[in-house]
Amino acid sequence: IDNVSKDQSQLLKPVPILEINSQEDLQFLALKLQSAPITLIKNLTSTLEMDLSLFSSEKIAETAGATKIEIRLQNCMPIDVNIDNHGKTTWNCESVKKSTTIAKYAQYQAEIFQNSPKDEEETLRKVGSKCAQQMADDHGGKRKKTSENVEKKIKMNTIKFGTNVDLSNEIIWKEQIREIAKMPTFCQITHDENMLSHLDHTIFGMNTVQFYMKVPGSRTPAHQENNSIASININVGPGNCEWFGCAYEYWGVVEALCKKNCVNFLSGSWWPNMEELLEANVPVYQFTQKAGDMVWVDSGCVHWVQATGCCNNISWNVAPLNHTQLSIAIQSYEWNKLSEYRSLVPIQQLAWKLAKNVHFSSQEMYDLVRGVLIRSLSFSKIVYDFAVFSNKELIQRPREEKEGAHYCKPCQVEVFNILFVKKVKSEYLVHCVYCAKKGGLSNFVVLQQYLMSELAEIFDGMVLKPTLNNSLAQ
Ligand code: LMR
The missing domain is CATH 2.60.120.650 (Cupin)
Known part of the structure; x- marks a missing residue:
């Protein structure tokens, strides 16, 4: 110019x-x-x-x-x-x-x-x-x-x-x-x-x-x-x-x-x-x-x-399996939440998959994934307790293989594990707990995709095996 x-x-x-x-x-x-x-x-x-x-x-x-x-x-x-x-x-x-x-x-x-x-x-x-x-x-x-x-x-x-x-x-x-x-x-x-x-x-x-x-x-x-x-x-x-x-x-x-x-x-x-x-x-x-x-x-x-x-x-x-990529993706996920913009990468689901599939050699990466899991697990438990407290029946509906991630219809946030579902005309619309609460819980059925014990087992089973060339492998 x-x-x-x-x-x-x-x-x-x-x-x-x-x-x-x-x-x-x-x-x-x-x-x-x-x-x-x-x-x-x-x-x-x-x-x-x-x-x-x-x-x-x-x-x-x-x-x-x-x-x-x-x-x-x-x-x-x-x-x-x-x-x-x-x-x-x-x-x-x-x-x-x-x-x-x-x-x-x-x-x-x-x-x-x-x-x-x-x-x-x-x-x-x-x-x-x-x-x-x-x-x-x-x-x-x-x-x-x-x-x-x-x-x-x-x-x-x-x-x-x-x-x-x-x-x-x-x-x-x-x-x-x-x-x-x-x-x-x-x-x-x-x-x-x-x-x-x-x-x-x-x-x-x-x-x-x-x-x-x-x-x-x-x-x-x-x-x-x-x-x-x-x-x-x-x-x-x-x-x-x-x-x-x-x-x-x-x-x-x-x-x-x-x-x-x-x-x-x-x-x-x-x-x-x-x-x-x-x-x-x-x-x-x-x-x-x-x-x-x-x-x-x-x-x-x-x-x-x-x-x-x-x-x-x-x-x-x-998405290279390294700390920089994952931390940037998580920040974008949080920013998207604030902006009610859908994150096409469902970070909670991804973190649970990584915890299950990967033997981490990088301490940083291990800690980052664990951080997401701790927040995801505790939030799941809070929502679970809230559903029970509100006298909602939690219907077990395990996630099927290749099933897409779920997003809240009004606010676009990833809804992991406990889904509030409302039938509108012939469509079943997923909501997060906050948006479901706003509309009155009585119109919603509550589905649970993972047992708490299942998630706890993945969390406890995470493997960290540092190697000598740790910094290269990150
Ligand atoms: C393009 O080729 O125009 C786009 O795919 C550019 C992009 O973002 O990769």
């Missing part, structure tokens, strides 16, 4: 780039990735001989063309511009939900690809700030406001972004899933070192793969991943994506800027203004992800992405 002072330009960070040209280069890769908020990894997919053509629009449409997908209607703008339809800079990123099919989107994308001017990428990447200035000048920013031009709307080019295409079906997408299985173990969806794979239920887009179909200008608004879990994103090409990111440590500053700009950090759709971030001393990484490049988004990194060419991306989450 043009108007950056010397001090501010130091806040524009070069992204760490790792080149993986051989199996040896994979050594310690997982550890290296934890030292930066976001990392660009080159040549990994070609070194692993991954066939990315399996993720081309043609192949995906041939496999399941009739599948319905979500699309977003967005205004096409240069990467560092975000203006409303009066030409004013805004953080609000308009992204209207619609739907289509994979085949129809693939056709739309092919037409855009054929008709795109050769220099479109350059236009989107370079003229940004000048264009923003000009648009602002022309549309009420610097020009004196008159009753005519305040109301005047500018016409922007609208594009469609095909988003969150679900590749979880192991039968339909077996070739694609087999290709992803070529990734190093720490990137695998199912692996002991990935905490998400200790949950036996599906969390779409987190422990399953999602696919994105893009034309130039398609924007993924700024966000942290659900519960600040790390993520992997591969650009299948042929075009490029432009990425922006800032470290977890700055999420509070970014959240405050969101408030100031009237967008919701958790649930809103927003595109940060670079100058405002730099003014607030937030370091920002900006880089280009080309076809075949993988991006590692480390735990809690706030990031936003725009396609500058036609391309597809695949993405999923991995």
Whole structure:
């Protein structure tokens, strides 16, 4: 951007780039990735001989063309511009939900690809700030406001972004899933070192793969991943994506800027203004992800992405089994509770699974999990006693294998073990004890999924086996 002072330009960070040209280069890769908020990894997919053509629009449409997908209607703008339809800079990123099919989107994308001017990428990447200035000048920013031009709307080019295409079906997408299985173990969806794979239920887009179909200008608004879990994103090409990111440590500053700009950090759709971030001393990484490049988004990194060419991306989450990732995920879980925002990672359920499955070698990790369990167990007992005291019968209904986590319908908090359930029309709605109490308990049945003795046994059975290279194994 043009108007950056010397001090501010130091806040524009070069992204760490790792080149993986051989199996040896994979050594310690997982550890290296934890030292930066976001990392660009080159040549990994070609070194692993991954066939990315399996993720081309043609192949995906041939496999399941009739599948319905979500699309977003967005205004096409240069990467560092975000203006409303009066030409004013805004953080609000308009992204209207619609739907289509994979085949129809693939056709739309092919037409855009054929008709795109050769220099479109350059236009989107370079003229940004000048264009923003000009648009602002022309549309009420610097020009004196008159009753005519305040109301005047500018016409922007609208594009469609095909988003969150679900590749979880192991039968339909077996070739694609087999290709992803070529990734190093720490990137695998199912692996002991990935905490998400200790949950036996599906969390779409987190422990399953999602696919994105893009034309130039398609924007993924700024966000942290659900519960600040790390993520992997591969650009299948042929075009490029432009990425922006800032470290977890700055999420509070970014959240405050969101408030100031009237967008919701958790649930809103927003595109940060670079100058405002730099003014607030937030370091920002900006880089280009080309076809075949993988991006590692480390735990809690706030990031936003725009396609500058036609391309597809695949993405999923991995939660490295370490203290940093788990503690950040727990903090996000608590923040979400305060914001009545659903945590897609049910931390209580996860902690009970980890306690059962993992032999901890790190004291820190062991203590962290135990802390969650102590709070979860004591809260369960308090709710149990409250139900008994209120003359409610506790109906035993053990959790079934692969059963999803339960969330309170009104406040979105994870409801673990003791569920207050109310029938509304033909639906059974789960409530937490607080929301159930508000509505009068008489309409609720109370289900219990685990016996207290069962939970106490898991708690008492937790294993800590420190090893000599404890710090590496954390
Ligand atoms: C995308 O490719 O646009 C998204 O998946 C970005 C992300 O958050 O991984």
